[in-house]
Amino acid sequence: MANPAIPRSxxxxxxxxxxxxxxxxxxxxxxxxxxxxxxxxxxxxxTLATAISIRSINQSQSDLRFDELVDSVSLEVDSEFNxxxxxxxxxxxxxxxSDDVNPSQFRTFASALERASWSVHAxxxxxxxxxDDTAGFNRMMSLQLNDDFELGSDGYQDFYMPVAFTYPETLxxxxxxxxxxFHPRYTPLMNKAETERQIVAxxxxxSASNPHDQAVVLVFTPIFDQHDDLLGVSKLRGFGTGVxxxxxxxxxxxxxAGLGDIDFRVVDIGDVGEEQEVFPVxxxxxxxxxxxxxxxxxxxxxxxxxxxxxxxQPEGYGITRLESELWLIVLAAxxxxxxxxxxxxxxxxxxxxxxxxDLTLMTRRMNILLDSALESILLVxxxxxxxxxxxxxxxxxxxxxSESIIGSDWESARTGVGVxxxxxxxxxxxxxxxxxxxxxxxxxxxxxxxxxxxxILSMTSAPATSGTSEYLGRLWVFRDVTQERTVxxxxxEFVSMVSHELRTPLTSLTGFIELILDGAGGExxxxxxxxxxxxxxxxxxxxxxxxxxxxxxxxxAGNLALELSEVSLQGLLAELTESMAPQxxxxxxxxxxxxxxxxxxxxxxxxxxxxxxxxLITNAVRYTQQDGSVTISGKxxxxxxxxxxxxxxxxxxxxxxxxxxxxxVRISNNGKRPPGSTGLxxxxxxxxxxxxxxxxxxxxxxxxxxxxxxALPVAERPE
Numbered sequence: 001m002a003n004p005a006i007p008r009s010x011x012x013x014x015x016x017x018x019x020x021x022x023x024x025x026x027x028x029x030x031x032x033x034x035x036x037x038x039x040x041x042x043x044x045x046x047t048l049a050t051a052i053s054i055r056s057i058n059q060s061q062s063d064l065r066f067d068e069l070v071d072s073v074s075l076e077v078d079s080e081f082n083x084x085x086x087x088x089x090x091x092x093x094x095x096x097x098s099d100d101v102n103p104s105q106f107r108t109f110a111s112a113l114e115r116a117s118w119s120v121h122a123x124x125x126x127x128x129x130x131x132d133d134t135a136g137f138n139r140m141m142s143l144q145l146n147d148d149f150e151l152g153s154d155g156y157q158d159f160y161m162p163v164a165f166t167y168p169e170t171l172x173x174x175x176x177x178x179x180x181x182f183h184p185r186y187t188p189l190m191n192k193a194e195t196e197r198q199i200v201a202x203x204x205x206x207s208a209s210n211p212h213d214q215a216v217v218l219v220f221t222p223i224f225d226q227h228d229d230l231l232g233v234s235k236l237r238g239f240g241t242g243v244x245x246x247x248x249x250x251x252x253x254x255x256x257a258g259l260g261d262i263d264f265r266v267v268d269i270g271d272v273g274e275e276q277e278v279f280p281v282x283x284x285x286x287x288x289x290x291x292x293x294x295x296x297x298x299x300x301x302x303x304x305x306x307x308x309x310x311x312x313q314p315e316g317y318g319i320t321r322l323e324s325e326l327w328l329i330v331l332a333a334x335x336x337x338x339x340x341x342x343x344x345x346x347x348x349x350x351x352x353x354x355x356x357x358d359l360t361l362m363t364r365r366m367n368i369l370l371d372s373a374l375e376s377i378l379l380v381x382x383x384x385x386x387x388x389x390x391x392x393x394x395x396x397x398x399x400x401x402s403e404s405i406i407g408s409d410w411e412s413a414r415t416g417v418g419v420x421x422x423x424x425x426x427x428x429x430x431x432x433x434x435x436x437x438x439x440x441x442x443x444x445x446x447x448x449x450x451x452x453x454x455x456i457l458s459m460t461s462a463p464a465t466s467g468t469s470e471y472l473g474r475l476w477v478f479r480d481v482t483q484e485r486t487v488x489x490x491x492x493e494f495v496s497m498v499s500h501e502l503r504t505p506l507t508s509l510t511g512f513i514e515l516i517l518d519g520a521g522g523e524x525x526x527x528x529x530x531x532x533x534x535x536x537x538x539x540x541x542x543x544x545x546x547x548x549x550x551x552x553x554x555x556x557a558g559n560l561a562l563e564l565s566e567v568s569l570q571g572l573l574a575e576l577t578e579s580m581a582p583q584x585x586x587x588x589x590x591x592x593x594x595x596x597x598x599x600x601x602x603x604x605x606x607x608x609x610x611x612x613x614x615x616l617i618t619n620a621v622r623y624t625q626q627d628g629s630v631t632i633s634g635k636x637x638x639x640x641x642x643x644x645x646x647x648x649x650x651x652x653x654x655x656x657x658x659x660x661x662x663x664x665v666r667i668s669n670n671g672k673r674p675p676g677s678t679g680l681x682x683x684x685x686x687x688x689x690x691x692x693x694x695x696x697x698x699x700x701x702x703x704x705x706x707x708x709x710x711a712l713p714v715a716e717r718p719e
Contacts, residue, residue, distance in 0.1 A: 067296070085242075085303065091242070093531055114167075123167055125164045137162070160181050162179045189201075189218075202219070203276070205217075214247060217243075219303050265280060295312055298311075377476070380474055386410050389406060396416070399413070446485070457479065458480075462474070463475075509539050562691065563605050564604060564605055565603075570599060580618075596635065599636070601714070603713050624650075624705075628649060643710050646705065650705075654702070
C-alpha cells in the first residue's frame with residue numbers, strides 16, 4: 001500500500017498546475033505592453049508613410065509648377081520668334097511693291113522700322129543681277145562704297161547674287177557687294193526659299209562682333225516680281241535677309257518669366273538631327289555642367305528650322321520653406337502623437353474606466369472641431385435619416401441647433417427653415433438625383449440662397465461606404481463661396497466693359513480700311529492693297545475675339561437674355577449648312593444631314609442655338625483634312641433631343657479632352673495651332689447649352705475624328 005505522505009511524482013514533460021497558472025497570469029500582466037508595442041509599430045509606420053507621401057506631393061507640386069513655368073516661357077519665346085520676323089515681312093512687302101530700290105530708299109525704310117523698336121539686328125537685300133546688267137550694279141556699288149567696284153571679275157556666269165545693301169552694316173556676316181551665288185552655306189538656303197516660296201532660316205553662326213558670347217541667325221525671304229511672265233511664272237528679283245541675334249529672342253521672355261537661377265539653353269537641331277548649342281554658349285555644351293540634367297524639352301520652329309528649349313529643373317522649385325519642411329513637422333508631430341497614443345493604449349487596456357473617459361474626451365473634442373468648421377457638414381444613413389450635423393449646417397439652413405435635426409428624416413429637413421433658394425425646384429430635383437445614385441460623387445455645384453440673406457454655397461457630396469464597398473449613407477458639405485463669386489462677377493464686368501470700349505474703335509478701323517480699299521482716298525497700288533487686306537483681316541479677327549469676350553462676360557455674369565420658344569432644329573440646321581456650303585466646297589468635304597423626318601421641336605433660344613451649332617460645324621470644318629466628311633445626326637432620347645456633329649478630322653488626344661471646354665484653350669496637334677481660333681468658342685458653346693437646360697459631351701479618338709453631342713429639352717413649355 002502506497003504511503004500517502006509521499007507525493008505523487010510528476011510525469012516527465014508535464015508542467016505543474018501552479019506553473020501553468022503563473023505563466024498565464026504573467027502573460028495577462030504583459031498584455032498591455034504587447035498591445036502598446038503593436039500600436040507603436042503601427043502608428044510609426046503610418047507616420048512614416050504620411051511623411052513620405054507629403055514629400056512625394058511636394059515633388060509633384062514642384063513638377064507641376066515647373067511645367068507651368070516652362071509652358072509660359074515657351075509660349076513667350078514662340079511669340080517673340082513670330083514677332084521678330086515682322087521686320088523681314090515688312091521689307092519683303094516694300095521690295096515687292098517697288099520695281100527698283102536704291103540704297104537711299106532702302107536705308108530710309110529700314111531706319112523707319114528701327115525707330116519703331118525693331119527686333120532684327122540688321123536687314124539686307126541680296127539682288128539677283130543678270131550677267132548683262134552688271135555695269136549698272138557696279139556703278140551703284142561704287143557710289144555706295146566710295147571705291148571702284150566690279151562684279152564678275154572671276155569669270156562669266158549667267159547671274160550673280162551680290163549683297164546690294166544692308167542697314168546697318170554687318171561686316172563679317174553680310175558684306176556689301178559679296179556674291180553669294182555659290183556660297184557653301186547660304187546658296188542652298190536661298191534655293192530652298194525660292195523653290196518653296198517661304199521664309200528659310202540658316203543654322204546659327206558666330207557673331208562677327210562677339211563670336212564667343214553671341215550667335216546669330218540669317219533668315220532669307222524670296223522677292224518676286226508682282227507681274228508674271230507670258231508663261232505665268234513670277235521672276236525672282238532677289239532675297240530680303242535679316243540678321244537676328246539669338247539672345248534678343250530670349251531677353252524679353254526670360255525677363256518676364258523671372259527665370260533667375262534656373263538653368264536653360266537653346267539647341268539647334270541640324271538637318272541630320274545633330275544638336276548644336278546656340279545659347280548661352282554658342283557651340284558649347286552647358287548640359288555637362290547641370291547637376292540634374294535635362295528635365296524639360298520644348299520643341300520650337302523658326303522659319304522652317306527646328307530648335308529646342310531645354311530646362312534643368314532645380315530641386316524643390318516653387319516650394320516654400322514651410323511646404324518643404326512640412327514632412328518634418330508631420331513626422332515630429334506624428335512621433336509625439338504616436339508616443340501619446342501608445343501611452344493611451346496602455347492605459348485603455350489597463351483600466352476600463354480610463355478607456356471610457358478618454359473615448360468620451362476624444363469624441364467631445366472631435367465634435368468641437370467639426371462644429372467649429374466653416375463648412376456646413378451633414379451625414380445621412382442608407383435610410384435617409386440624419387445621423388450627424390454640425391452647428392454650421394444648422395445656422396445656414398435655419399435650425400436652432402444641430403441636435404434638433406439628428407434622427408429626423410432628411411427629406412423634411414433638406415430645405416431648412418425660413419430659407420429661400422434661387423431655384424428651389426431645381427435644387428430639390430438635383431438633391432434627389434444625387435441621393436438616388438449610390439455611386440455618384442459631386443465635387444462642386446453652386447446653390448443660391450436669396451433669403452434671409454443672399455448666399456452662394458458650393459455643394460460637395462460623396463457616398464459613404466464600408467470596407468466591403470457596402471453603401472452606408474452619404475456625406476454632404478456646403479461651403480460659402482459668396483465672396484469668391486462676387487470677385488468673379490467683378491472680373492467679368494471689367495472684361496465686358498473693356499470689350500465694349502474696344503468694339504467701337506475696332507469697327508471704325510475696319511470701316512476706314514474698307515473705304516481705302518474701295519478707293520475713297522485715291523488709287524491704291526497692289527503692294528499697299530495687299531498690306532491693307534492683311535490689316536483688315538486681322539481687324540475682323542480681333543473684332544470676333546472681342547465679341548467672344550463679350551459673350552463670355554455676359555454668360556458668367558448671368559446677363560445674357562434668352563428668348564425661349566419652340567425651335568425646329570431641322571430648319572435651323574438646314575439654314576446653317578446651306579450658308580456654310582462654300583466652306584465645305586473649299587476643302588472638298590462631303591456633308592450629310594441625317595435627321596428624322598418628324599423630330600420634335602426643342603424649347604430654346606433660336607439665335608443662341610444657331611451660335612452653338614455654327615461653332616461646332618466651323619470646328620469640324622477647321623480640323624478636318626481635305627476630302628474628309630462631316631455628318632450631323634439627331635434622335636430623341638427621353639425628354640431631350642440629341643444632335644451630334646461628327647467629323648473625320650484630327651481628333652483630340654485623351655490628355656487634352658478634359659480641358660477642351662475651358663476658356664482660352666487651343667489644342668495643338670503635331671505642333672500646329674488651329675488657324676483663326678481664339679480658344680473661347682467651345683467654352684461659350686458649353687455655357688450656352690447648359691444655360692438653356694441642356695448638356696454637351698465629347699467623344700474623340702486621336703487620328704480618327706471627333707463627335708460633339710448636344711442635348712436640348714423638348715418643347716414642353718416649362719415654367
